[in-house]
Amino acid sequence: MxxxxxxxxxxxxxxxxxxxxxCFNPDNLAGSEPFTIVLPPPNVTGNLHMGHAAMIAYQDILxxxxxxxxxxxxxxxxxxxxxxxxxxxxxxxxxxxxxKTRHDLGREEFLKRVESFAxxxxxxxxxxxxxxxxxxxxxxxxxxxxxxxxxxxxxAFKRMYEQGLIYRGQRxxxxxxxxxxxxxxxxxxxxxxxxxxxxxKFGPFIIGTxxxxxxxxxxxxxxxxxxxxxxxxxxxxxxxxEWINGKVKAIIIKDKAVDPEFGTGVMTITPWHDLTDFEIxxxxxxxxxQIIDFDGKLLSIAKEFSGMEIEKAxxxxxxxxxxxxxxxxxxxxxxxxxxxxxxxxGLIESQIKEQWFIDVNKKFRxxxxxxxxIKDGQETNFKELMRxxxxxxxxxxxxxxxxxxxxxxxxxxxxxxxxRQIWYGHRIPVWxxxxxxxxxxxxxxxxxxxxxxxxxxxxxxxxxxxxxxxxWPEETSELKLYHPTSVMETGYDIIFFWVxxxxxxxxxxxxxxxxxxxxxxxxxxxxxxKKMSKSLGNTIDPLDMVEKYGADATRISLIVGAxxxxxIRLSEDRIRGYRNFTNKLWNVSRFVLMNTEDYNAEExxxxxxxxxxxxxxxxxxxxxxxxxxxxxxxSHAAENLYHYLWHNxxxxxxxxxxxxxxxxxxxxxxxxxxxxxxxGIIKTLHPFIPFVTxxxxxLLPIKEKKKTIMIEDWPV
RNA sequence: GGACGGUUAGCUCAAUUGGCAGAGCAUCUCGCUUACAUCGAGGGGGUUGCAGGUUCGAGUCCUGCACCGUCCACCA
Numbered sequence: 001m002x003x004x005x006x007x008x009x010x011x012x013x014x015x016x017x018x019x020x021x022x023c024f025n026p027d028n029l030a031g032s033e034p035f036t037i038v039l040p041p042p043n044v045t046g047n048l049h050m051g052h053a054a055m056i057a058y059q060d061i062l063x064x065x066x067x068x069x070x071x072x073x074x075x076x077x078x079x080x081x082x083x084x085x086x087x088x089x090x091x092x093x094x095x096x097x098x099x100k101t102r103h104d105l106g107r108e109e110f111l112k113r114v115e116s117f118a119x120x121x122x123x124x125x126x127x128x129x130x131x132x133x134x135x136x137x138x139x140x141x142x143x144x145x146x147x148x149x150x151x152x153x154x155x156a157f158k159r160m161y162e163q164g165l166i167y168r169g170q171r172x173x174x175x176x177x178x179x180x181x182x183x184x185x186x187x188x189x190x191x192x193x194x195x196x197x198x199x200x201k202f203g204p205f206i207i208g209t210x211x212x213x214x215x216x217x218x219x220x221x222x223x224x225x226x227x228x229x230x231x232x233x234x235x236x237x238x239x240x241x242e243w244i245n246g247k248v249k250a251i252i253i254k255d256k257a258v259d260p261e262f263g264t265g266v267m268t269i270t271p272w273h274d275l276t277d278f279e280i281x282x283x284x285x286x287x288x289x290q291i292i293d294f295d296g297k298l299l300s301i302a303k304e305f306s307g308m309e310i311e312k313a314x315x316x317x318x319x320x321x322x323x324x325x326x327x328x329x330x331x332x333x334x335x336x337x338x339x340x341x342x343x344x345x346g347l348i349e350s351q352i353k354e355q356w357f358i359d360v361n362k363k364f365r366x367x368x369x370x371x372x373x374i375k376d377g378q379e380t381n382f383k384e385l386m387r388x389x390x391x392x393x394x395x396x397x398x399x400x401x402x403x404x405x406x407x408x409x410x411x412x413x414x415x416x417x418x419x420r421q422i423w424y425g426h427r428i429p430v431w432x433x434x435x436x437x438x439x440x441x442x443x444x445x446x447x448x449x450x451x452x453x454x455x456x457x458x459x460x461x462x463x464x465x466x467x468x469x470x471x472w473p474e475e476t477s478e479l480k481l482y483h484p485t486s487v488m489e490t491g492y493d494i495i496f497f498w499v500x501x502x503x504x505x506x507x508x509x510x511x512x513x514x515x516x517x518x519x520x521x522x523x524x525x526x527x528x529x530k531k532m533s534k535s536l537g538n539t540i541d542p543l544d545m546v547e548k549y550g551a552d553a554t555r556i557s558l559i560v561g562a563x564x565x566x567x568i569r570l571s572e573d574r575i576r577g578y579r580n581f582t583n584k585l586w587n588v589s590r591f592v593l594m595n596t597e598d599y600n601a602e603e604x605x606x607x608x609x610x611x612x613x614x615x616x617x618x619x620x621x622x623x624x625x626x627x628x629x630x631x632x633x634x635s636h637a638a639e640n641l642y643h644y645l646w647h648n649x650x651x652x653x654x655x656x657x658x659x660x661x662x663x664x665x666x667x668x669x670x671x672x673x674x675x676x677x678x679x680g681i682i683k684t685l686h687p688f689i690p691f692v693t694x695x696x697x698x699l700l701p702i703k704e705k706k707k708t709i710m711i712e713d714w715p716v
Numbered sequence: 717g718g719a720c721g722g723u724u725a726g727c728u729c730a731a732u733u734g735g736c737a738g739a740g741c742a743u744c745u746c747g748c749u750u751a752c753a754u755c756g757a758g759g760g761g762g763u764u765g766c767a768g769g770u771u772c773g774a775g776u777c778c779u780g781c782a783c784c785g786u787c788c789a790c791c792a
Contacts, residue, residue: 003751190789197792209792222792259791267792276790336791350790401720405787408719412788492786527728529785560740561729566721567785569728577741580754591751639730643739654751 001593001699005586007550007579011691015130018694023710025137026072030711035066035073036485038466039136040498041144043082044121045089048128050524050532050570051491053542054562056132057555057688058521058634059489063135064687065629066486068714074482075135076469078142079122083425083458084187086121088179088344090114090424103180107423114424128543133551133690135710142469144461145426152468153461154429154441156509161430161439163364165382165508166418170354172278173417174339177296178346181421182355184457185414186496189342197334198318199264201326203241203250208263210334211270212317213310216244216301217289218268222280225254227265244320245303255280273350292349356419356428356454358382370512385507386410386500395503397518398632399565402495409496416501418457425455459497463505466514488515492565495520519632520565524558527571540570549579552689556581559638559688581642582692585685588650589696592674595661599671601703608666611673614653618644618677619716622684626716629687638688645681653677675702680715 022028037059042052059075067073090113091102102110122143129136142149160166173182197210205221221239223230233239235254240247250268257280258267271281271288281288293299298313300306305313321327339348360382368376371385372392387410389395390403397403419428431438431449438444443451461468466485470478484506490498499518506514525531526538533539545554557575562568607615621644628637657674660666679700682693686709697709706712 207792211792257790257792262791269792274790274792276792279790405720408788563729566729571728573741574728576754580752583754584752587752587755589751594751636730639739650752651756655756 001590003590005583005692005695007552007582007691008547010695011131011133011546011551014691014694015133018135018708018710019138021708021710023067023708024075024135025139026074029067029072031070031072033071034482034486035063035071036076036482037063037074037487037489038076038469038485039078039134040488040490040494041078041080041142041462041465042125042129043080043085044118044125045082045085046121046124048125048132048542050540050542050558052129053132053554054521054524054558054568055489055491056129056134057558058519059487060132060134060555060690061559061629061634061687062487062489064690064710065714067135067710068683068686068712070713072481074137074140076140076142077126077129077134077136077138078144078465078469079125080462081118081143081145081425081458083455084179084181084183084343084345084420084422085458086114086118087422087424090117091179092344093117102423111423131543131546131551132555135690140469144458144465148471149461149464149468150426151441152464152472153426153456155473156464156505157429157456157460158439158441159509160358165359165362165364166356167359168354168356170352171357171415171417172272172275172350173353173355174341174348175294175351175353176341176345176347177294177349179341179343179422180294181345182351182353182417182419183341183343183345183348184417184459187342188339188348190337191340192335192337194333194335196318197263197331198321198327199329199331200321201328202243202266202268203239205266206264206328207266207268209267210336212321213298213302213305213314214270214273214291215268215317216298216303217270217291218243219248219250220253220269220281220286221250221266222253222255222258222269223266224256224258224260227258227260229260229265242324242326244317244324244326251286253280253284253286255283272352275350278350278352288352290352292351294351294353296346296349355417357415357417359415360413361415366508366511368511371507374507382504382508383410383413386503389503389507389513395513395516395518398520399563401565402492402518402520406495406500409500416457418460419452419454420457421454423455425458426461428452428454428456459501462498463501464509466502466506467510472509483510484513485515487517487519489519489521492520492522517632522562522565522567525567525569527569527573529567529569540572545572545575549575550582550691552582552691553579556638556642556688559634560642562635564632581646582689584646584650585682585689585692586696588645588654589678589682589699591654592678593699593701595657596671596675596701599668599675599701601701603668605669605672607669607673610660611669614673615677617648617653618680621648622680622716625684626714634688641681641685641688645685649677649681675700683709683712683715686710686712 063073063075094100174188175182195210197208198212199206199208202221233252235252237252239250241250257276269277269280271277272290273292291299291301296309298305298308305317341348363379363381366378366380371389372394373388374380390406429439429441430452431444433449467483470476470483472479502514530538542554553575557578621640625637625640657670660670679702682696686693694709
């Protein structure tokens with residue numbers, strides 16, 4: 001046994017060895033009870049970060065533990081094309097390097113570039129995942145945009161379209177003028193900004209606005225019906241006012257959406273560019289006019305400002321209001337939040353545009369149902385399908401706290417906008433010819449059909465992930481055996497994007513739940529508690545740490561102290577600390593092996609009471625660790641084992657054994673006990689620190705050794 | 717504006733249903749004893765955010781407050 005443990009050398013060789021054993025593939029395992037996890041597919045946008053490393057650690061623990069418990073443990077790898085994120089990344093790169101936009105390149109050429117970037121990222125990521133020691137079944141690897149998944153997406157779309165659950169409509173959407181696409185409500189990020197708030201004279205009224213550049217088309221002035229200050233004005237009354245481009249006729253509208261407490265209690269509306277205004281306009285059947293185009297520039301209605309970008313035009317427009325004596329007052333310290341595209345895009349401008357939506361309220365009949373609380377043939381809708389399995393406990397969320405957040409999201413949910421005006425992703429399987437619309441998995445026969453240019457929101461394909469990876473829409477035996485999956489282990493930050501959508505898609509298409517348990521982990525933050533980001537320069541690259549301290553140390557440093565749903569602070573010191581732990585385990589093993597060179601496995605002797613006490617001490621610890629693992633208390637389990645190895649087995653048992661081993665009478669049984677306990681320790685520690693434990697296992701002088709510790713029996 | 721989480725040793729966090737406040741790191745003292753100095757032996761360090769209440773007993777339960785964080789929300 002080497003005096004020093006060389007993680008670099010051992011880890012590289014051991015992963016290859018594991019792959020060769022075939023034990024990552026449950027088809028080669030003896031058990032019959034399945035245990036399934038699908039890996040949340042990393043985006044093919046570059047590299048793995050610490051968050052990925054943590055997620056791999058948690059899932060690999062579950063998989064290795066259950067495999068040792070004799071289950072058919074399946075962990076399915078895959079990557080996500082992440083349409084908007086990947087597209088944005090490549091667009092930026094091309095713009096920086098060549099000064100071109102995707103529109104300059106054209107759809108075909110641009111897609112080629114994205115695909116080659118995606119392939120590169122994929123290869124890097126797969127390599128990194130392997131370095132972490134993940135026992136994934138690579139024979140089942142999937143990609144959200146490969147042929148099988150493409151078929152699944154199209155099939156899913158078609159079914160939902162035919163049942164009227166997917167529809168196309170003119171609606172107000174979140175338009176990103178920078179990336180030139182719409183994004184869903186969940187992809188928005190709010191940023192608080194300090195801006196000026198302008199009070200403008202609109203005939204007899206003073207109206208407030210933070211967006212004077214949208215005011216060109218104003219012809220409705222709205223107030224609360226019960227606002228006493230304005231009782232003299234009647235709904236529908238027409239007034240003539242002097243406005244930015246001369247006299248306009250305006251109509252008084254009374255609507256409860258107006259808050260009398262805010263500003264002057266009167267506002268003019270811009271239905272094309274604001275959701276509240278849009279809804280008011282819908283209620284009263286008012287005209288809607290576009291003021292800003294899809295590039296974020298003013299339209300001809302703005303007269304001399306037409307073609308200008310908003311930021312540039314705003315001060316000039318304010319100046320004009322001022323000159324015309326229409327500016328009453330300016331509040332310079334107005335704070336409000338603006339919406340930004342969280343996928344690296346720009347400031348959101350609401351626009352009316354034709355888009356595809358999933359109707360979350362529409363009732364439909366579910367033929368068969370394995371969902372608790374929903375009967376065969378019952379009428380239901382997507383909101384209910386998402387809610388029911390959590391309510392009945394058929395799906396358990398850990399930590400429980402997130403249930404409330406989940407319900408709250410469902411209650412406030414609006415129709416999910418699934419179309420995107422970007423090119424990288426699943427093209428919408430709909431074709432048009434004149435007034436005809438055709439939806440199918442394959443394009444229609446005949447000439448003159450044009451496919452919808454849009455692609456689907458990346459989360460549409462992600463929503464199918466638990467079953468599309470198992471071969472759906474084909475009715476495979478894989479699906480029967482491994483679905484519903486056992487655990488969905490993912491970050492709490494994508495509970496809406498992903499967890500909810502999987503529940504929705506799976507209950508609808510499979511009439512079943514996607515997973516039995518949801519374990520939500522926290523974020524990996526830097527040592528000061530800040531989010532790791534490249535711009536802040538506070539990232540720790542998992543691969544650097546693997547090279548310096550080993551994958552085992554990196555993994556366990558992400559586990560201890562990470563309880564469900566809470567963020568973890570990581571520093572290099574922490575990882576170094578756990579490297580010391582793997583070193584300790586190595587030396588403990590060396591001590592045991594050095595003192596058992598003459599051990600004869602054939603001879604069976606009776607243990608002394610002290611021997612038994614030692615063994616019981618380990619049993620107790622292992623039992624506790626098992627309970628903790630069953631309850632997803634990874635941190636506690638790891639800490640518990642850490643403590644036992646170091647402060648009980650090493651500090652007490654080995655120290656005391658030094659004397660016992662000297663004595664010929666007591667030597668033999670003690671050797672047996674030490675080997676037995678050491679074997680137990682490395683088995684229970686294996687899910688956490690797989691490499692070093694495998695290496696030690698291979699060196700143990702025991703009989704009936706399996707080819708790998710991965711398929712050893714769990715010692716409880 | 718609404719909800720949720722947090723506040724415990726210098727730092728990061730534990731403490732099952734209320735039952736003697738703990739661990740790791742850091743720090744200090746001593747020790748290169750042939751498993752390990754990536755180590756060992758030992759020490760110091762606390763009014764559990766604040767103010768009340770329930771209880772034989774509160775870090776834990778109740779009420780109020782303060783601060784930090786997160787999510788949600790159409791205030792122009």
